[in-house]
Amino acid sequence: MSLYETVREELLRRVRNGTYACDTLLPSVATLSEEFGVSPITVKRALRDLRAAGVLVTIRGKGAYVKKQVRILRQLDMRMHSLHGTDISLISVTREKISDPSMVSLAPPDQMMLCVRKVISSDGAPFLYDASYLSSNVEDEIVDEFGRNFIVDALRKREIRIVKTEIVVEAFPATGKAAEIFDVPNGFPMLRRNYKMVTTDANITIYGVVQAPFDRLACSIDFPTLAMEI
Amino acid sequence: MSLYETVREELLRRVRNGTYACDTLLPSVATLSEEFGVSPITVKRALRDLRAAGVLVTIRGKGAYVKKQVRILRQLDMRMHSLHGTDISLISVTREKISDPSMVSLAPPDQMMLCVRKVISSDGAPFLYDASYLSSNVEDEIVDEFGRNFIVDALRKREIRIVKTEIVVEAFPATGKAAEIFDVPNGFPMLRRNYKMVTTDANITIYGVVQAPFDRLACSIDFPTLAMEI
DNA sequence: GAGTGGTCTAGACCACCCT
DNA sequence: GGGTGGTCTAGACCACTCC
Structure with a gap:
């Protein structure tokens, strides 16, 4: 195992066993580099990995903090509004085609659609980024409500009721835009849920993408009687 | 945007638009550092990010290759054996307690259980790592079949039939063991599915974890008539 | 102004592949 | 042996926080 990996694992061990408690400040890079007998740059590299893994948060000019782990577990068939303390923030309403390559498995139509983007926060911290697409011919009044x-x-x-729902769940590394919204480093593991909802109104089929950092959200599903693989 | 980020994004752009085609060798670090007018170390850092994002695979002494993207999409209620060309490889059979912290949401029993670990490959490439736990008092003959x-x-x-299934899906960064099995760098985004299956045999309840790199597997789910949130 | 982390560079060493 | 990438170091500069 390389030097920076050794340092990283030791620091991770200390976080896990509580030597470095939640929300506390780690020793400075200079201190750690002395303690481990390695160059400050090697310590920085170890810290960078831990940041990318969601273990630490670093603030320029202050230091590295142990990240608090509060993950929301959501049932996929639970209604959104049942969550406490959530807050919806509208980002944009645009007209555009669905170009996200992750959506291809849901075979979206190749036409201009209405796109509503919002961020859902819990206790001030954003934990969901949603982009939903509707047929462009939907009445204008409904846009505001969305x-x-x-x-x-x-x-x-x-x-209008939902008749059928298709969902694709996948992990992916955070890119520029998502990384910015959630304030996570590039490449940070994220959870994505692409959805397609068919409604009782033949003109309205909804496509969308929900994204969340891996350490803030997980999905749960119950199958009452289905036989499952593995 | 920092220098290495600029280099990274430009390289990513070239991969996406086909300038660097699939399975081809990228120019060497020295060449790229000349072209971009930056230090070789900065190019290396950009390449490191792209490797962590699953875009490139580097082989020591040879260079960096554009990674082929072949992702398997699995229906959560589809039976495993319906996949073509899959191969099961038994890793270990042990007796141990369930200690994986990701399992706590399924409230596993705190007792010794039989643990069967296997790797499932498709066309020679591993894409699933499964660890399943059963009550330790199951008959020995069944272990071999498992x-x-x-x-x-x-x-x-x-x-024996399955009566009820609970699943928790989440993303997470690859750690030492999973990283080794799938040959991905530490911190690589992974998809994990924790499951609990209740059977018609009151003595047999199965717990388990399935892991996969984000770029090799995604899950799909269909809800025929359920109203879904967002 | 002192201390913090983030970035970039130059130079070195190593492990590996290919010829 | 010459090329490749991976790692480690020293030193520098910058942006930021806190006193």
């Missing part, structure tokens, strides 16, 4: 509410809620007001 | 077959198959031979 920005402030969850889609199913907005649809229900108009007595 | 190593060679998928659990549901082994159970069905004994006319």
